[in-house]
Amino acid sequence: MRKLALSDEILLKIEKPARYIGNEINSVMKDKSQVDIRFAMCFPDVYEIGESHLGMKILYDMFNRRDDTWCERVYSPWTDLDRIMREEHIPMFALESQDPVREFDFLGITIQYEMCYTNILQVLDLSGIPLFSKDRTEEDPIVIGGGPCAVNPEPLADFFDLFYIGEGETVYDELLDAYKENKKKNGTRKEFLEMAAEIEGIYVPQFYDAEYHEDGTLKSFEPNNPHAKRTIKKQVVMDLSAVPYPTKPVVPFIKVTQDRVVLEIQRGCIRGCRFCQAGMIYRPTREKDLETLKQYAYEMLKNTGHEEISLSSLSSSDYSQLKELVTFLIEEFKGKGINISLPSLRIDSFSLDVMGKVQDIKKSSLTFAPEAGSQRMRNVINKGLTEEMILDGASKAFEGGWNKVKLYFMLGLPGETEEDMKEIPRLADRVARKYYEIPKDQRNGKCQITFSTSFFIPKPFTPFQWAEMFTQEDYIHRAHVVNQEMKEQLNRKSLKYNWHEADVTVLEGVFARGDRRTGKVLLEAYRLGCLYDSWSDEFDNEKWMQAFDNTGVDLEFYTMRKRDLDELFPWDFIDVGVSKSFLKREWERAMKGEVTPNCRERCSACGAMCYQGGVCFEGKN
Amino acid sequence: MKARIKFRKYGVMKFIGHLDVMRYFQKAMRRAEIPIAFTQGFSPHMIMSFANPLGVGLTSDGEYFDIELTGPVASKEAVRRLNEVMAEGMEVVSFVQIPEEKKATGMAIIEAADYLALPKDETEEVTKEDIQNFLSQEEILVVKQTKKSEKEVNIRPWILEMEKQGASIFMKVCAGSSTNLKPELVMSALLKQTGSNLDAEADYRYHRLENYARKNEALVPLDALGTEIV
Numbered sequence: 001m002r003k004l005a006l007s008d009e010i011l012l013k014i015e016k017p018a019r020y021i022g023n024e025i026n027s028v029m030k031d032k033s034q035v036d037i038r039f040a041m042c043f044p045d046v047y048e049i050g051e052s053h054l055g056m057k058i059l060y061d062m063f064n065r066r067d068d069t070w071c072e073r074v075y076s077p078w079t080d081l082d083r084i085m086r087e088e089h090i091p092m093f094a095l096e097s098q099d100p101v102r103e104f105d106f107l108g109i110t111i112q113y114e115m116c117y118t119n120i121l122q123v124l125d126l127s128g129i130p131l132f133s134k135d136r137t138e139e140d141p142i143v144i145g146g147g148p149c150a151v152n153p154e155p156l157a158d159f160f161d162l163f164y165i166g167e168g169e170t171v172y173d174e175l176l177d178a179y180k181e182n183k184k185k186n187g188t189r190k191e192f193l194e195m196a197a198e199i200e201g202i203y204v205p206q207f208y209d210a211e212y213h214e215d216g217t218l219k220s221f222e223p224n225n226p227h228a229k230r231t232i233k234k235q236v237v238m239d240l241s242a243v244p245y246p247t248k249p250v251v252p253f254i255k256v257t258q259d260r261v262v263l264e265i266q267r268g269c270i271r272g273c274r275f276c277q278a279g280m281i282y283r284p285t286r287e288k289d290l291e292t293l294k295q296y297a298y299e300m301l302k303n304t305g306h307e308e309i310s311l312s313s314l315s316s317s318d319y320s321q322l323k324e325l326v327t328f329l330i331e332e333f334k335g336k337g338i339n340i341s342l343p344s345l346r347i348d349s350f351s352l353d354v355m356g357k358v359q360d361i362k363k364s365s366l367t368f369a370p371e372a373g374s375q376r377m378r379n380v381i382n383k384g385l386t387e388e389m390i391l392d393g394a395s396k397a398f399e400g401g402w403n404k405v406k407l408y409f410m411l412g413l414p415g416e417t418e419e420d421m422k423e424i425p426r427l428a429d430r431v432a433r434k435y436y437e438i439p440k441d442q443r444n445g446k447c448q449i450t451f452s453t454s455f456f457i458p459k460p461f462t463p464f465q466w467a468e469m470f471t472q473e474d475y476i477h478r479a480h481v482v483n484q485e486m487k488e489q490l491n492r493k494s495l496k497y498n499w500h501e502a503d504v505t506v507l508e509g510v511f512a513r514g515d516r517r518t519g520k521v522l523l524e525a526y527r528l529g530c531l532y533d534s535w536s537d538e539f540d541n542e543k544w545m546q547a548f549d550n551t552g553v554d555l556e557f558y559t560m561r562k563r564d565l566d567e568l569f570p571w572d573f574i575d576v577g578v579s580k581s582f583l584k585r586e587w588e589r590a591m592k593g594e595v596t597p598n599c600r601e602r603c604s605a606c607g608a609m610c611y612q613g614g615v616c617f618e619g620k621n
Numbered sequence: 622m623k624a625r626i627k628f629r630k631y632g633v634m635k636f637i638g639h640l641d642v643m644r645y646f647q648k649a650m651r652r653a654e655i656p657i658a659f660t661q662g663f664s665p666h667m668i669m670s671f672a673n674p675l676g677v678g679l680t681s682d683g684e685y686f687d688i689e690l691t692g693p694v695a696s697k698e699a700v701r702r703l704n705e706v707m708a709e710g711m712e713v714v715s716f717v718q719i720p721e722e723k724k725a726t727g728m729a730i731i732e733a734a735d736y737l738a739l740p741k742d743e744t745e746e747v748t749k750e751d752i753q754n755f756l757s758q759e760e761i762l763v764v765k766q767t768k769k770s771e772k773e774v775n776i777r778p779w780i781l782e783m784e785k786q787g788a789s790i791f792m793k794v795c796a797g798s799s800t801n802l803k804p805e806l807v808m809s810a811l812l813k814q815t816g817s818n819l820d821a822e823a824d825y826r827y828h829r830l831e832n833y834a835r836k837n838e839a840l841v842p843l844d845a846l847g848t849e850i851v
Contacts, residue, residue, distance in 0.1 A: 008678070305649060305706070
């Protein structure tokens with residue numbers, strides 16, 4: 001029997017001890033004396049969040065397919081255990097072996113959102129690994145980061161030895177082989193980093209120097225080591241059906257956020273919404289083969305015993321064989337007590353039909369994401385959804401028996417006017433009107449239109465990467481304008497408005513487009529006690545503001561500035577396929593309110609065609 | 622057709638709470654392809670009922686739950702298939718057919734349970750005499766916490782047997798929906814009486830050995846009420 005890293009006394013006094021004991025069905029146990037590489041794969045948030053993440057599952061499975069590698073999982077200890085580990089000097093451990101992370105060869109950290117950055121420092125700190133890459137010795141694991149935030153790794157540059165830019169399935173084998181080779185010949189840490197620097201897609205931050213202009217903007221970003229490449233090319237898998245997929249994922253004992261089988265149906269998105277980072281950095285759109293997915297569905301339900309299956313992708317309605325896949329899932333599994341959880345779909349007769357089959361119409365709600373209230377603003381952001389489409393979809397749904405609708409919007413988009421803001425509740429009201437057009441005796445009581453706004457945050461590698469943000473007060477003002485206007489609406493009693501806090505938005509904005517100098521704010525915030533910043537109960541804005549003060553970093557330089565078209569960005573050394581000239585074109589079109597067609601309508605020469613596949617070559621073979 | 626499953630819970634599984642054990646077995650049933658019945662309606666769920674939930678931190682050799690089957694499966698085959706998909710620390714011991722009547726299932730039939738209280742550190746021992754003195758009392762009054770209030774109750778009639786077994790203390794106590802006596806409560810009363818410095822929660826761990834129902838005046842393990850499916 002394995003010995004746990006934590007004593008019974010500790011485990012019985014903390015919340016949810018099952019977060020820390022491992023032993024789950026399909027977790028992988030190996031003999032550590034029989035492997036060459038021990039890889040600790042970390043999601044820097046609590047177990048229930050990390051254990052729900054598909055990327056973790058993919059990498060865990062992929063690494064463990066190698067006989068010479070044992071990959072284990074690491075999650076952030078919750079605040080109760082965090083305190084105990086510090087008091088009692090218990091080192092951070094991996095779930096499978098329960099061994100200290102510091103004994104591993106690699107600590108891989110997936111970086112999914114900016115507000116987890118202090119948790120990255122927590123994991124390093126509790127592991128006893130020096131926070132700065134430059135302070136690490138031959139005894140420390142190689143710390144490697146990946147995931148969407150790695151497309152601008154600069155705020156974290158000092159804390160990581162390597163970053164993997166792009167999809168994990170391409171060069172990890174090469175990297176692990178290089179590590180083994182270097183270990184065999186007793187090479188140093190530095191020698192390995194130099195080998196890694198030559199692998200496509202791998203970025204070694206310490207091999208680059210950044211210089212700044214007097215106004216604070218980036219002047220130059222140059223390699224300082226002959227092994228380092230000038231540009232890092234984002235890695236993309238071209239044949240999605242051919243790469244391994246985790247058909248035996250770990251089955252957690254406690255209920256996690258995604259307590260179900262997840263089928264990834266495609267990567268990338270053809271739509272080109274100008275605010276959306278995922279829509280740009282995962283280009284080109286690639287689909288998984290239908291027969292492969294059917295096979296996975298059988299295997300994964302059998303291997304996990306889950307009672308629910310869901311689909312994962314951006315804009316699932318664009319998957320060309322969606323109808324076939326969903327019909328198959330319903331016909332094959334519905335009768336066996338398996339829930340089919342549908343992704344948000346474009347509302348049409350097909351989606352309403354399948355939703356009616358798999359959900360209780362009385363209880364479920366329909367979701368639309370118009371993102372902006374006015375057509376003018378929807379054109380600016382290139383959201384190819386017209387008011388007519390929304391109202392038609394809502395009408396169809398109301399006729400089908402639904403009476404709950406959720407609408408998602410953004411506030412603080414570039415060039416937003418008061419009129420644009422006011423159009424948000426007006427649109428919600430027009431949706432409600434559609435409901436009340438149905439004769440009274442045919443409808444099911446009142447309708448409930450819930451609309452929410454989040455604040456827009458400009459992200460790297462989007463056409464809006466040049467956009468300025470606003471102050472916290474300004475964001476709150478915008479939410480108040482919406483709220484006031486809602487009260488003027490005819491059907492105000494059927495409307496409900498939720499808005500997000502603005503302080504986190506501003507911070508997220510700093511780190512999304514931050515440079516290397518913002519790293520010291522992170523460290524200071526962590527030292528002041530910031531942790532779990534994406535959890536509103538834990539988030540402490542005052543401490544963050546203190547961290548900016550203490551380090552002398554000007555927050556507004558990163559948020560309030562409208563970037564110059566010629567500005568060199570901290571992330572420009574990364575090539576994600578989509579070119580800067582395309583993004584510039586899109587930014588200019590946005591300012592003119594011009595819509596750009598999606599990838600299937602017409603190619604806009606974004607640059608992703610360089611990967612030689614996916615939607616760029618559909619129907620051309 | 623109804624079946625009763627007996628299982629052991631040990632090792633790190635003691636940290637998995639009752640609701641998660643239920644979820645665990647729902648998924649295990651699917652992995653083992655046991656032909657289990659579902660309720661009707663829009664979101665069907667498995668027909669499954671657990672007897673006498675075990676608290677977090679306790680291990681057990683005798684846990685039970687009942688299920689409804691849609692088709693036959695041999696006892697041996699079911700035990701084998703379930704054990705192939707178990708996590709370490711869970712072991713299915715038996716799978717038997719039980720009578721169809723409604724009152725034959727679940728919590729209602731539980732009458733008693735056996736526990737061991739295992740000292741974590743064996744230096745300061747409770748002696749045989751301590752237990753004899755403890756049991757010789759007509760009344761053992763303890764304060765029992767309920768959800769709404771505290772009340773003093775006499776637990777002596779609910780202690781059916783108690784003795785030393787090596788360093789551990791064995792007890793058979795009343796269990797079930799009418800009277801459920803927790804072993805921690807018994808130990809805390811005993812330690813109080815002996816004037817020990819030990820704490821019933823911190824210095825002992827508890828292991829359940831068996832759950833009993835009554836059959837012809839005798840206490841029998843729950844799976845003795847069923848028959849092997851061949």
